[in-house]
Amino acid sequence: MINSSTYNYFNSQETPFYYYDMELLENSLISIKKEAAQYNYHVHYAIKANANPRILSLIQSYGFGADCVSGNEIKRSIENGFSTDKIVYAGVGKSDREIELALDSDIFCFNCESIPEIEVIEEIAKSKNKVANIALRINPNVNANTHHYITTGIAENKFGINPWEFEEILSILRKSKNLNLIGLHFHIGSQIVDLSVFKSLCIRINEIQDWFLDHQIIVDHINVGGGFGINYHQPDEEPIPDFKNYFALFKEFLNLKANQEVHFELGRSIVGQCGSLISRVLYVKKGINTKFAILDAGMTDLLRPALYQAFHKIENLSSNESPENYDVVGPICESSDCFGKAVSLPETKRNDLIAIRSAGAYGEVMASEYNLRKVATSFFSNDIK
Ligand code: LLP
DSSP: OOOHHHHHHHHTSOSSEEEEOHHHHHHHHHHHHHHHHTTTOEEEEEGGGOOOHHHHHHHHHTTOEEEESSHHHHHHHHHTTOOGGGEEEOOSOOOHHHHHHHHHTTOSEEEEOOHHHHHHHHHHHHHTTOOEEEEEEBOOOOOOOSOGGGBOOSSSSSSSBOGGGHHHHHHHHHHOSSEEEEEEEOOOBSOBOOTHHHHHHHHHHHHHHHHHHHTTOOOSEEEOOOOBOOOSSOTTTOSSOOHHHHHHHHHHHOOOOTTOEEEEEESHHHHGGGEEEEEEEEEEEEOSSOEEEEESOOTTTOOHHHHHOOOOOEEESSOOSOEEEEEEEOSSSSTTOEEEEEEEEEOOOTTOEEEEOSOTTTTGGGOOOGGGOOOOEEEEGGGOO
C-alpha cells in the first residue's frame, strides 16, 4: 500500500492520524465524472461522509454538487467552493435557522421529509418573500439488505414521506405560492453492494412516477440518493468502485419522462477507500486465550467497528514476521472499543505502525473527544515528498 518514504514519514509523526491517498481520490473522481457524463447524470457529494476541507476542495474542483444534512454542512460546502445552485439539503429535523440559511444561500433544492417540514419551509419562505425549490423525499419501501442501523428506505422509518401522504401534500402545494415542487428524492440506505437492490429501487421509482403522472405531475428532477458500497475486505483489489455498472443500471431500469434529469448523492463510494487510520501499537498483552494488540487509536477516532460491528481491514506496516492472531483494541474505557477480533497479523510488537483501511468515509467526521482525547489530525499523500 505504501512506499518507504511514506512509511518513514508515518514513523516520524505523532499517532494516531488519518492519511488520505489523494491520487486515489482523484482517480475515483475521474472515473465518476466520466461514467456519469455518459448519461448527463448530476452527482452531489454527500458531505457527511468526510467534510475535511482538503477533500472537499478537490471534489468540488471536478464540478460535483454537494448533498448536505445540516446548516453547517451547507456553510462548509460553500466555504470550500461548491456552488450553491448544486446544493441539495436533506434531513428529518431541519431547524428554522437552518432553513433560513438554506433559503438565504439560494440552494438548489430542499429534500423534504415530512408534511410539517413542508409547512414550515413554506412559512419561512413566505416571510422572506422567496420561493423554495423542494423535492419530496419518498420512502419507497425497498429493503437495502444492509446493516439495520444504516437502512433507511423501509416503511416504518423516521426518514421520508410515505405514499399515503401524497394527496395531502399535493393539496398543500396547490395552495402554496412559496414552494416549487421540482423533484422526487429517494435514498434507501448505505453500503449497498448488491446492485439488484438499486434495480428494485428503480422499479419502485417508476411506479411512483406513474402515480404522479396520473395526478398530472411530472417533476424535472429524480434524485436516487447514494448508498453505493465499497469493498472493505479487499480494498487494494477494488480501490475504485465499479461506477460504470452502477450508473448503467440506472440508465437501464429507470424510466424517465421527457427532459427529466437524474441526480445522485454519493458519499462512501467517493471517499471510502482513500483514507486510512494510522496508529501505533502501545502494548501487546496476553489474555487467557488471546493476545491483545492495544493501539493508540480507538473508537473515538473510528467509531464504525464499535457502532455497527463494521469490518475494516487491519494491516501491520512494520512487521514481516509469521502471522499470529490478535484482538486489536483501542485504549478507551469501553469493551466495544475493539477494531477486530482474532485478526491475523504478522507478529506484532510495541511501536509497530498499524493501518486501519477504508476509513475515508464516516471516519474522521464521526470522531469524538470522549475520554478527553485529542481528535486525530490528518495528512495527505500529495504533501509527502
Ligand atoms: N443521501 C442521503 C439522504 C443519506 O442519508 C446518505 C447517507 C447519503 C446520501 C450518502 O450515502 P453513501 O453514498 O455514503 O452510502 N455512518 C454510517 C453511514 C450513514 C449513512 C447516512 N446517510 C456508516 O459509517 O456506515
